[in-house]
Amino acid sequence: EDKVVQSPLSLVVHEGDTVTLNCSYEVTNFRSLLWYKQEKKAPTFLFMLTSSGIEKKSGRLSSILDKKELFSILNITATQTGDSAVYLCAVEAGSSNTGKLIFGQGTTLQVKP
Amino acid sequence: DAGVTQSPTHLIKTRGQQVTLRCSPKSGHDTVSWYQQALGQGPQFIFQYYEEEERQRGNFPDRFSGHQYPNYSSELNVNALLLGDSALYLCASSFTGRSGNTIYFGEGSWLTVV
Numbered sequence: 496e497d498k499v500v501q502s503p504l505s506l507v508v509h510e511g512d513t514v515t516l517n518c519s520y521e522v523t524n525f526r527s528l529l530w531y532k533q534e535k536k537a538p539t540f541l542f543m544l545t546s547s548g549i550e551k552k553s554g555r556l557s558s559i560l561d562k563k564e565l566f567s568i569l570n571i572t573a574t575q576t577g578d579s580a581v582y583l584c585a586v587e588a589g590s591s592n593t594g595k596l597i598f599g600q601g602t603t604l605q606v607k608p
Numbered sequence: 609d610a611g612v613t614q615s616p617t618h619l620i621k622t623r624g625q626q627v628t629l630r631c632s633p634k635s636g637h638d639t640v641s642w643y644q645q646a647l648g649q650g651p652q653f654i655f656q657y658y659e660e661e662e663r664q665r666g667n668f669p670d671r672f673s674g675h676q677y678p679n680y681s682s683e684l685n686v687n688a689l690l691l692g693d694s695a696l697y698l699c700a701s702s703f704t705g706r707s708g709n710t711i712y713f714g715e716g717s718w719l720t721v722v
Contacts, residue, residue, distance in 0.1 A: 501650075527708045536715045537612075537698065538651070543709035583650055587708040594639050594702035594711055595664050598650035 497522040501584050501599035509607050512574050516602045518584030519566040528567050529596065530558055531583040538583055541569070574606045612701050612714035620720045621689050629684040629717045633701030637712070639663075640682040642674065643698040645716075651698055657682050658704055686719075694721045 502517045520528065527545045531538035542551045544560035544567060551558050555574075560567045571578055581603050585596040613632045621627050633640050639658045643651035653666035657676035676682045680701075686693055699714040 499650075529708045529711075536696075537713040539713075540709060540711075543707065545707075585650075585708075593656065593664060593704070594641055594700065594706075594708070595653055595656055596641075596643075596651075596700075596708065596711065597653065598643075600648075601650045 497586070497588055497597050499584055499586050499597050499599040501582075501602050503602060504600060505603040505605075507605045507607065508574055510575055512606075513570065513572045514574060514604065516569040516571075516582050516584075516604070517566065518568070518599055520584075520586045520597075521565060522586050522588035522597060524588050524590055525562070526587045526589065528560055529585045529587065530567075530569050531585065533581040533583055533601070534579075541582075571604075574604075576606050576608055579604060579606045612699055612712050614697075614699050614714035614717050616717055617715065618718045618720075620722060623689055623691060623721055625689050626685065626687045627689060627719060629686075629697050629699075629719070630681065631684070631699030631701075631714060632681045633699075634712045637701035637703050638680050639702045639704045640676060640680065641700045641702070641711075642682070642684045643700065644668070644693075645696040645698060646692075647695070654684065689721045691721050694719060 530541040542558045547562040581601040584599040641656040642654040645651040655665040671687045696716045702711045
């Protein structure tokens with residue numbers, strides 16, 4: 496059965512700290528791994544990763560994929576209170592790009608002032 | 609260009625009742641997927657509709673059914689509601705054959721079963 500596991504499940508840090516969120520997966524026919532930020536409602540897209548070792552960056556956020564060890568990390572540097580959210584990791588798997596995503600449980604990040 | 613729209617945003621139902629949730633996909637998208645997100649959990653795939661047919665289904669009972677109309681909009685129906693059906697129901701739209709970063713989510717429908 497396809498599975499995506501995130502760790503830690505929750506995290507409390509102070510502004511300015513750096514955090515690393517983890518995502519491991521076991522799926523058949525991996526196509527891509529996606530990271531989302533969710534604040535109460537719709538998940539908002541952060542990154543899509545398809546190739547190992549290539550870092551994606553957007554401001555203070557960055558992510559990388561290891562397809563050999565089947566995991567990805569999401570780094571957030573110089574955290575701000577606005578980074579407080581649930582971070583979701585999802586994998587698209589299957590014989591074609593069908594748009595079906597398998598999500599992890601999410602990591603709840605709280606950034607204190 | 610409207611994104612994915614869902615209705616209603618919140619609703620409260622009683623155990624045993626039936627509910628219908630609606631979704632209009634992003635313009636140009638032809639595929640609609642539904643997810644259930646229980647409190648503190650990640651979204652779980654319910655099913656996906658393409659060309660008015662259910663193309664894929666997750667591990668959900670037959671009480672969960674759906675429909676897609678010719679204009680690509682979709683409905684999720686849940687019969688014989690249980691307390692455990694209380695969750696955020698997310699609709700995601702995409703264009704078949706495109707990769708994951710072209711998937712768009714709606715704001716969701718919060719269902720509370722009492």
